[in-house]
Amino acid sequence: MPLSFGFMGGGGIFKLPLPLRLNYAELDKTYTWHPFTPMRDWCAPEHEPLMLCSGEGCYLVDQHGNRYLDGNASIWTNIHGHCHPRINEAIKAQLDRVAHTSYLGFGNPPAAQLASELVGLFPDGGLEKVFFSDNGSTAIEAAVRMSLQFWRQNGQPGRDVILAFDAAYHGDTLGAASLGGIPLFKGSANQFGYVVQRVRTFEDLAALPADDLQHIAAVIIEPLVQGVNTMRIWPKGMLKALETWCRGQGIFLILDEVMTGLGRTGTMFACQQEKVVPDFLCMAKGLSGGYLPLAATLVNQRVYEGFLGAPSEGRTFFYGHSFTGNQLGCAAALASLAVFREEKVLEQLPAKIKAFDRLLQGLTDMAHVLEVRRCGLIAGIELVKQRSPRLDYETAEQVGARVCVAARKHGLLTRPIANTIVLMPPLCVVESELEAMVRAVRLAVEEVCGA
DSSP states (O other), X not given: OOEEEEEEETTEEEEEEEOSSOOHHHHHHHHOOOTTOOHHHHTSTTOOOOOEEEEEBTEEEETTOOEEEETTHHHHTOSSOBTOHHHHHHHHHHHTTOSXXXXXXXXXXXXXXXXHHHHHTSTTOSOOEEEEESSHHHHHHHHHHHHHHHHHTTTOXXXXXXXXXXXXXXXXXXXXXXXXXXXXXXXXXXXXXXXXXXXXXXXXXXXXOHHHHTTEEEEEEOSSEESTTTTEEOOTTHHHHHXXXXXXXXXXXXXXXXXXXTTTTSSSSGGGGGTOOOSEEEEOGGGGTTSSOOEEEEEOHHHHHTTOSOGGGTOSOOOOOTTTTOHHHHHHHHHHHHHHHHTTHXXXXXXXXXXXXXXXXXXXXXXXXXXEEXXXXXXXXXXXXXXXXXXXXXXXXXXXXXXXXXXXXXXXXXXXXXXXXXXXXOXXXXXXXXXXXXXXXXXXXXXXXXO
């Protein structure tokens, strides 16, 4: 007999049949459209989608009961592991109060407390106000819109250019995508959105003519490491030099810490490793512990005061989203920050990072591993057909994707960026799990590429 579920209607509780076991993989192939996924291959009759049904700690479980290590922290979002009791209970407790109310003209306790705690993560000051949104792209959009509007209504309307770095990635909404320098993620048309000027290095930036500098509103960068650019590491000291340059030119500095924030690089925020405090800091992904969509754009007092005035002056920041300041997301984020404190997460990272470095170094002797780039608990393992002279795999060979599929047989889930294998575990990972992840990568590379 089928199960049933009920809901309240005008005439009482209606009972609807619920089959004991649905073919969820087939439903998925029939009705859904996945991001960054070649759907013809996904929907091919011979392909069975991997349906992830449960998780605990660093592990995920599929529809057949197979367990895998979450080697990319569920697309770089999960911080403390899946099904963490502290975060679960916080969400349940908030759910008993209210799930969501408008943040447009109203406040709520979890958002107010979270804003206070986020500002408190910068004890020396410099970032005093928090603007909430719901994902990395919108956090970036908020920062860029604020910077452009600030100059327009504070005496320098000619500052209407955003300076970005080649091969950067700052999100997928139209404006955020226009900042990026990777054509693949811009769709069929690459000319849209903000007015953007790009440079390759800090030296190129420092060599810009004075006439160009008069039009730059802000510089945006992913600190320490460019994520989607196959985990490219910035030179040490570059971020501090960039901050100094921005201050000297009177140009805003926007830091995209969507990936690097919340402990990924070994400190709470990557910028803290070079003692940099930007004008705007954007965070998302791990902000709620990887549970719910939530983002924040932190700004300094100067930016905030540039928007103050009577309604008739038109200085209000007219940008926001329906789920801004969502109570469930904020409750999860507060619990995540509590876990950082209670479990001394940051204090445990140095030993984990040291073990991760040692294990990854062992992959550099493989014939098809060109380079292992790493920063904190972030790693990119670049594969080539031949190291010397260098010979890359053709795009059509899909080697990175094939290696990641092969790694599933060895208990690891992750995704590539082209032919670079990404490893970015939750921060709760232990050394034996790191060993298993790196071993799975080695075995998968050997299977696909040869010894």
